[in-house]
Amino acid sequence: xxxxxxxxxxxxxxxxxxxxxxxxxxxxxxxxxxxxxxxxxxxxxxxxxxxxxxxxxxxxxxxxxxxxxxxxxxxxxxxxxxxxxxxxxxxxxxxxxxxxxxxxxxxxxxxxxxxxxxxxxxxxxxxxxxxxxxxxxxxxxxxxxxxxxxxxxxxxxxxxxxxxxxxxxxxxxxxxxxxxxxxxxxxxxxxxxxxxxxxxxxxxxxxxxxxxxxxxxxxxxxxxxxxxxxxxxxxxxxxxxxxxxxxxxxxxxxxxxxxxxxxxxxxxxxxxxxxxxxxxxxxxxxxxxxxxxxxxxxxxxxxxxxxxxxxxxxxxxxxxxxxxxxxxxxxxxxxxxxxxxxxxxxxxxxxxxxxxxxxxxxxxxxxxxxxxxxxxxxxxxxxxxxxxxxxxxxxxxxx
Ligand code: SF4
Numbered sequence: 150x151x152x153x154x155x156x157x158x159x160x161x162x163x164x165x166x167x168x169x170x171x172x173x174x175x176x177x178x179x180x181x182x183x184x185x186x187x188x189x190x191x192x193x194x195x196x197x198x199x200x201x202x203x204x205x206x207x208x209x210x211x212x213x214x215x216x217x218x219x220x221x222x223x224x225x226x227x228x229x230x231x232x233x234x235x236x237x238x239x240x241x242x243x244x245x246x247x248x249x250x251x252x253x254x255x256x257x258x259x260x261x262x263x264x265x266x267x268x269x270x271x272x273x274x275x276x277x278x279x280x281x282x283x284x285x286x287x288x289x290x291x292x293x294x295x296x297x298x299x300x301x302x303x304x305x306x307x308x309x310x311x312x313x314x315x316x317x318x319x320x321x322x323x324x325x326x327x328x329x330x331x332x333x334x335x336x337x338x339x340x341x342x343x344x345x346x347x348x349x350x351x352x353x354x355x356x357x358x359x360x361x362x363x364x365x366x367x368x369x370x371x372x373x374x375x376x377x378x379x380x381x382x383x384x385x386x387x388x389x390x391x392x393x394x395x396x397x398x399x400x401x402x403x404x405x406x407x408x409x410x411x412x413x414x415x416x417x418x419x420x421x422x423x424x425x426x427x428x429x430x431x432x433x434x435x436x437x438x439x440x441x442x443x444x445x446x447x448x449x450x451x452x453x454x455x456x457x458x459x460x461x462x463x464x465x466x467x468x469x470x471x472x473x474x475x476x477x478x479x480x481x482x483x484x485x486x487x488x489x490x491x492x493x494x495x496x497x498x499x500x501x502x503x504x505x506x507x508x509x510x511x512x513x514x515x516x517x518x519x520x521x522x523x524x525x526x527x528x529x530x531x532x533x534x535x536x537x538x539x540x541x542x543x544x545x546x547x548x
Contacts (some may be wrong), residue, residue, distance in 0.1 A: 150276050150418045150421075151273075151418070166429060185239035191235065255425075293409070318377070331371075367486060391448050421439075428535045462497075462504040
């Protein structure tokens with residue numbers, strides 16, 4: 150598995166696979182072929198179907214802003230390797246092609262040409278939770294220590310940066326009002342949720358504030374603001390909301406939260422490596438489901454859970470999102486995405502509490518639920534995988 154620095158990326162929303170990945174690919178192509186007469190990018194499959202709502206065109210145009218550049222859209226053409234495909238081409242003045250590159254945006258901002266799996270970047274020897282669990286038993290250590298063992302102590306500095314970026318995104322979102330872009334005329338609700346939550350006390354107040362924190366990040370993301378992919382842009386509000394609530398409402402320390410981020414990254418990495426975190430590949434269970442699983446593991450660890458209990462919390466976070474479709478209205482990362490972050494944050498805390506109450510005793514191993522999610526995702530019809538053709542996207546249209 151790769152470093153968790155590849156999972157937690159600090160970048161601009163609204164979509165890791167539709168903006169961060171294409172932007173990265175465009176930059177690489179332009180760096181390799183900087184002086185051609187003109188450039189073209191063809192977007193295929195899901196990338197083309199929901200690219201306008203996800204601001205893919207804006208991300209590409211921003212990179213090629215000083216060049217002659219054209220985008221072609223092929224939503225009905227799916228290349229074999231992955232539903233999010235792009236073809237970059239360059240031409241000379243006589244319209245002869247000078248270069249061509251087919252590249253895929255496979256989720257969480259990662260791009261690949263579909264050929265080589267770069268083993269050099271794989272720093273962890275284990276890819277299954279069961280093997281990592283055995284390591285913790287053998288060494289008498291816990292999951293975040295496994296991360297430090299293979300990433301080095303500098304990973305904690307990086308996670309500190311990630312945590313600061315997450316907190317900034319919550320704070321910005323809580324104080325910004327107005328309407329989200331894209332034509333749905335949705336107003337930002339985080340700020341009013343936060344103010345209204347002050348009317349309550351105890352667990353209702355905490356739950357209400359948790360919702361406002363998740364909405365804050367989701368709304369920042371929808372506006373193209375800076376967020377952390379956790380594991381994706383569309384699901385970026387779940388983990389920060391849970392951690393922010395634990396810090397500001399329950400007074401857990403930053404150092405405890407940073408160690409929990411290491412464990413959440415490990416859980417996300419296992420899902421990414423063995424299944425997928427791409428809505429276009431497995432539906433929203435791979436985004437919101439993975440985010441809930443990561444947040445559940447982090448919360449459980451913060452509450453003092455041992456690895457066996459953390460496994461159960463993470464397993465439930467994913468299991469109870471199995472089959473979740475990706476059907477954003479108008480191809481915008483807004484409905485159902487933003488609210489879904491709030492509900493998944495609440496579910497993550499419930500999963501952590503549930504696991505600890507059960508003493509971690511469970512029947513479904515985490516590795517198995519990851520496999521089930523992958524197969525469920527592949528069995529889902531493509532209209533439910535970021536194409537904007539099924540579910541909510543089919544029945545509710547932007548006027
Ligand atoms: S429905 Fe889920 S997977 Fe689809 S864009 Fe929204 S958050 Fe991402």
